[in-house]
Amino acid sequence: MNDEKFQISGLEMRLQRGNYQKDWLFCLGLGAAALILFTTQLGALPLRDWDEGLVAQVAREIWQAPANSMTWLYPTQWGEPYFNKPTLVHCLIAITYAIGGVSEWTARFPGAVLTAVSVPLLYAVGREVFYPRSSAIFSALVYLTLLPVVRQGRLAMLDGAILCFMLFMVWCVLRSRRDYRYSLGVGLGFGLICLTKGVMVGVLLAGIAVVFIAWDTPRLLKLPYLWIGLLFGSVPVVLWYVAQWQHYGSSFLGTNLVDQSLQRIWAGVEGNAGPPWYYLLEIIKYTAPWLLFLPLAGKHAWTNRNLSWAKLALVWGIAYLITISLMTTKLPWYVLPLYPAFALIVGAQLTELWQRGHRVGIRYLPPIPYSLVWAGWFAILALAGWAGMIYFGWMESPRDPGLAIVLAAVGITMTLATTLVLSQDRQFVVILLWGTYLTFVLFVMSGHWVWELAESYPVKPVAALIQQYAPSGQPVYTSYPHNRPSLNFYSDRPVLPASTQQLKRRWRRDDHPFLLLDEAALDELNLASVQVKGMAAGWMLVTRE
Numbered sequence: 277m278n279d280e281k282f283q284i285s286g287l288e289m290r291l292q293r294g295n296y297q298k299d300w301l302f303c304l305g306l307g308a309a310a311l312i313l314f315t316t317q318l319g320a321l322p323l324r325d326w327d328e329g330l331v332a333q334v335a336r337e338i339w340q341a342p343a344n345s346m347t348w349l350y351p352t353q354w355g356e357p358y359f360n361k362p363t364l365v366h367c368l369i370a371i372t373y374a375i376g377g378v379s380e381w382t383a384r385f386p387g388a389v390l391t392a393v394s395v396p397l398l399y400a401v402g403r404e405v406f407y408p409r410s411s412a413i414f415s416a417l418v419y420l421t422l423l424p425v426v427r428q429g430r431l432a433m434l435d436g437a438i439l440c441f442m443l444f445m446v447w448c449v450l451r452s453r454r455d456y457r458y459s460l461g462v463g464l465g466f467g468l469i470c471l472t473k474g475v476m477v478g479v480l481l482a483g484i485a486v487v488f489i490a491w492d493t494p495r496l497l498k499l500p501y502l503w504i505g506l507l508f509g510s511v512p513v514v515l516w517y518v519a520q521w522q523h524y525g526s527s528f529l530g531t532n533l534v535d536q537s538l539q540r541i542w543a544g545v546e547g548n549a550g551p552p553w554y555y556l557l558e559i560i561k562y563t564a565p566w567l568l569f570l571p572l573a574g575k576h577a578w579t580n581r582n583l584s585w586a587k588l589a590l591v592w593g594i595a596y597l598i599t600i601s602l603m604t605t606k607l608p609w610y611v612l613p614l615y616p617a618f619a620l621i622v623g624a625q626l627t628e629l630w631q632r633g634h635r636v637g638i639r640y641l642p643p644i645p646y647s648l649v650w651a652g653w654f655a656i657l658a659l660a661g662w663a664g665m666i667y668f669g670w671m672e673s674p675r676d677p678g679l680a681i682v683l684a685a686v687g688i689t690m691t692l693a694t695t696l697v698l699s700q701d702r703q704f705v706v707i708l709l710w711g712t713y714l715t716f717v718l719f720v721m722s723g724h725w726v727w728e729l730a731e732s733y734p735v736k737p738v739a740a741l742i743q744q745y746a747p748s749g750q751p752v753y754t755s756y757p758h759n760r761p762s763l764n765f766y767s768d769r770p771v772l773p774a775s776t777q778q779l780k781r782r783w784r785r786d787d788h789p790f791l792l793l794d795e796a797a798l799d800e801l802n803l804a805s806v807q808v809k810g811m812a813a814g815w816m817l818v819t820r821e
């Protein structure tokens with residue numbers, strides 16, 4: 277009997293070791309696929325407004341500051357105190373500047389790598405809550421092929437880091453159900469979130485985790501381990517805020533905690549307001565093709581709400597969506613932390629569809645058909661892809677072969693998916709995942725993934741003009757109505773928007789005024805003794821003779 281028990285125990289250990297090895301292989305494979313997608317052509321496009329230009333400039337001032345200046349702790353923006361966000365990610369970017377110089381690639385690299393790490397982290401979360409490994413794999417791949425995650429994760433912003441730290445915190449929460457030592461990781465994730473986007477975001481995401489624990493494993497709330505972990509994670513956060521308060525006084529608390537955090541709840545900060553359904557529209561617009569499965573996936577999650585994966589996804593998705601929808605300030609990247617929950621729900625549903633579908637060479641009686649509605653939607657997307665390929669490849673002038681290839685990939689993927697759905701072949705799931713991933717790789721190579729750059733004039737030639745003629749440190753005033761942090765970053769000078777009256781006043785009062793004007797503004801101002809230093813992208817840099 278003892279020998280039999282020993283053999284069974286040895287077999288279980290070998291099976292467990294094999295599972296660990298498979299999980300590590302999947303994590304490595306997902307991480308490699310994510311790194312390819314998030315770093316391909318990362319520095320090929322200029323930084324965009326707003327956050328990219330701001331983050332890159334603050335990081336550059338940290339990098340340029342003397343080693344004993346403590347700028348990493350008390351950051352500046354054009355020499356003025358920077359109160360907007362803690363500087364964890366800014367410091368990471370400053371380190372990449374020190375290694376590889378200042379460029380778009382080095383500015384975006386830390387956030388892109390952290391976002392790539394979040395993909396195997398989501399797989400690890402799935403392995404904690406799903407019984408079949410396929411659900412964890414599908415969830416990670418759906419998350420990897422969500423357009424908002426791909427775009428925002430590649431930018432020099434803070435949101436990719438938030439995804440990574442949030443998923444690390446959730447993974448530690450799930451692991452702590454079996455090993456209390458992981459509670460320290462919960463606190464570490466909480467602290468990293470707070471040092472990236474502020475304490476309000478950290479409290480919101482940690483609160484969602486606590487609600488999940490109260491529903492799924494309430495015994496953890498009665499034990500000291502979780503609270504000790506959160507306490508340890510809060511120590512560096514408290515020290516950072518105390519240091520800022522001692523250095524700047526009440527002005528820091530008023531700007532950071534009120535103007536840049538709490539005020540976003542009841543006011544549209546910097547005019548960024550929207551209706552309560554703003555984020556629902558964002559999800560509808562940018563989550564194809566996985567949005568098609570969301571209604572069925574949501575029903576499936578609610579039906580299985582007694583299981584851990586459904587509890588986690590429902591609490592995470594519903595609580596976070598309600599919270600950001602009730603906030604008055606609306607920005608597209610605020611919805612990003614919702615997408616891991618979206619991926620978990622859709623991934624679980626894809627496993628159901630995978631198990632339901634036909635396999636090659638095997639007949640199923642009676643069949644359980646896939647919905648013909650899916651085939652119809654895939655056919656519409658296929659037609660859109662082929663039509664776009666024809667338009668941008670042959671009809672549009674000038675032609676855009678890069679975009680035509682992307683749309684051809686969409687057409688091929690959706691055509692194959694339509695055919696397989698009509699055949700009741702479960703391989704349509706694989707085709708969708710692989711085809712969408714390949715489409716996004718081609719998309720980031722096409723140079724269209726930062727489409728906001730087309731909304732205004734290109735900053736690089738204008739910045740080069742300013743750098744050539746305006747003295748270092750010289751503020752430049754422009755007739756363009758909006759501030760452009762990316763222009764400030766590339767020109768290495770503040771370029772300040774001004775009204776017509778302000779521009780006339782500057783021209784009269786300043787000893788050496790430098791104005792950036794378009795032709796209409798120059799005619800309207802009717803300035804005397806104008807010397808045009810140069811022109812780029814329809815903008816002239818002028819000064820007084």
